[in-house]
Amino acid sequence: MNCSCENCHIQAIFFKSINGDELDEFCGARVEKIIPARTTFIKQGDKIRSFKYLKEGLIKLHRVDSTGNKQIISFGTPMDFVSIHNIFAEERYSYSVTALETSTVCIFNIDIIKHLIKTNGKFAENLISTKSRASNRILSNSLDLISKSMYGKVASVILFFHEKIYFTMGFDLPISRKEIAEYTGLSIETVIRVISEFRRDGLIKVYGKRIEIIDKDGLISIYEHS
Amino acid sequence: MNCSCENCHIQAIFFKSINGDELDEFCGARVEKIIPARTTFIKQGDKIRSFKYLKEGLIKLHRVDSTGNKQIISFGTPMDFVSIHNIFAEERYSYSVTALETSTVCIFNIDIIKHLIKTNGKFAENLISTKSRASNRILSNSLDLISKSMYGKVASVILFFHEKIYFTMGFDLPISRKEIAEYTGLSIETVIRVISEFRRDGLIKVYGKRIEIIDKDGLISIYEHS
DNA sequence: TCCAGTTTATGATATATGTCATATATTTAC
DNA sequence: GTAAATATATGACATATATCATAAACTGGA
Numbered sequence: 001m002n003c004s005c006e007n008c009h010i011q012a013i014f015f016k017s018i019n020g021d022e023l024d025e026f027c028g029a030r031v032e033k034i035i036p037a038r039t040t041f042i043k044q045g046d047k048i049r050s051f052k053y054l055k056e057g058l059i060k061l062h063r064v065d066s067t068g069n070k071q072i073i074s075f076g077t078p079m080d081f082v083s084i085h086n087i088f089a090e091e092r093y094s095y096s097v098t099a100l101e102t103s104t105v106c107i108f109n110i111d112i113i114k115h116l117i118k119t120n121g122k123f124a125e126n127l128i129s130t131k132s133r134a135s136n137r138i139l140s141n142s143l144d145l146i147s148k149s150m151y152g153k154v155a156s157v158i159l160f161f162h163e164k165i166y167f168t169m170g171f172d173l174p175i176s177r178k179e180i181a182e183y184t185g186l187s188i189e190t191v192i193r194v195i196s197e198f199r200r201d202g203l204i205k206v207y208g209k210r211i212e213i214i215d216k217d218g219l220i221s222i223y224e225h226s
Numbered sequence: 227m228n229c230s231c232e233n234c235h236i237q238a239i240f241f242k243s244i245n246g247d248e249l250d251e252f253c254g255a256r257v258e259k260i261i262p263a264r265t266t267f268i269k270q271g272d273k274i275r276s277f278k279y280l281k282e283g284l285i286k287l288h289r290v291d292s293t294g295n296k297q298i299i300s301f302g303t304p305m306d307f308v309s310i311h312n313i314f315a316e317e318r319y320s321y322s323v324t325a326l327e328t329s330t331v332c333i334f335n336i337d338i339i340k341h342l343i344k345t346n347g348k349f350a351e352n353l354i355s356t357k358s359r360a361s362n363r364i365l366s367n368s369l370d371l372i373s374k375s376m377y378g379k380v381a382s383v384i385l386f387f388h389e390k391i392y393f394t395m396g397f398d399l400p401i402s403r404k405e406i407a408e409y410t411g412l413s414i415e416t417v418i419r420v421i422s423e424f425r426r427d428g429l430i431k432v433y434g435k436r437i438e439i440i441d442k443d444g445l446i447s448i449y450e451h452s
Numbered sequence: 453t454c455c456a457g458t459t460t461a462t463g464a465t466a467t468a469t470g471t472c473a474t475a476t477a478t479t480t481a482c
Numbered sequence: 483g484t485a486a487a488t489a490t491a492t493g494a495c496a497t498a499t500a501t502c503a504t505a506a507a508c509t510g511g512a
Contacts, residue, residue: 063369065366065369065370065373066370066450067449067450067451069373071369071372071373073365073369089355089358089359089362090358090359090362094362094366114351117347117350117351117354118347118348118350118351119347121343121344121345121347121350122344124343124344124347124350124351124354125340125343125344125350127354128343128350128353128354128357129315131354131357131358132315132316132357133315133316135361135365136315136316136320138365139299139361139364139365139368140291140320142365142368142369142372143289143291143297143299143368144291144292145372146297146368146371146372146410146411147291147295147297147411148411184372185372185373185374223293224292224293225293
């Protein structure tokens, strides 16, 4: 199996720094795996044995914190998920990863990655900068939530899936109200109530998981003013 | 000026991967600067022109978010602050850095760092792993705050300065109540009220900035159960 | 030393958010 | 296809948190 995929982001990101021989070495050991929706393919605490790249799909990063509390860390698309957050820092994953939609993951030999970092400076630089951008984005989203009210938090989730994932006014939420609660730190009931209130105020239409944004500016205004 | 400091953490972290010649190149261009307490030496939006390491002291990372809200991102000691969060990801700092106590900062030529990454694989690996650990820790602290009540949030700040910075039961808080509010996302009054309540409940003694922990287990229990 | 600004503190009150109870709708397992 | 589990929804109520007002304590500079 090689790396001939047409629209591989990791190729665009990393491979411009890899020459022919290295590319063969890197891709020769690649395994592609289809992950069914709602399947956890990286478990918190597991030993890190490979380097994974999301080729296609949508995933969530989640964890159980030191006090036993379940929380969602972030949502990711191929543009922003490669399993590098922990690879060089810890021996084990400090988070789990679950597919929200059917996803395709490319699995690489971790030793080859480590070897590439040591022998290919351009690759190391690209990896550091990709990793930095990804973790900056996650941290920034997390910080955004801390200072917002329940309205701002729920609005930010709806706007996130609209602006970063689906790009259309109407879309099916890929997560439950409970998961929105785990991401925002709110209770489930509060999440449901806020969604209902947004509906009553004419900001969105709701049919179960289906959301249709009616007043995007209104949502943005709520997000911005808490 | 060279890198002969006795207890340099960056030396311990990075320099084990650098040989004599590289060390000279790296340290030859080093500038050491003393930052007075409460001075901002990195400003959000500034162009990144150098690589900075906190040799001595205590700093806070802070930012103004997209909606104009001021918040504190994290606190750092020499053990965990090197200005690598943004260096390879962005052209400009996405956060400011202010000294909370008189601090010493070592300033390196950023091009030499970038050159080292490209030519010294061991250095690149150490840098990636140091950076990963630092950003994992910051993210983890930020996520911890999201799901906690005002009691848990304030307890976590007090326990942080006790367990990670001063190690003694009594210490002077290096930040104001307002800064605790900016870190936790609470209002100033709520922070003050919670501290007063902790005092009334015999968990701590308070004399202005001075905190003395009386019932550490009680604080931990509050932190854990929200 | 005094003034002005900031910080800490507390009360009164309004609002935001969580908890518990209950009901319906939806999904899953067999 | 049915039972059980889970997800969504809403009301009533309790608790958590913010806001506004005020005052005392502290800080830095003229």
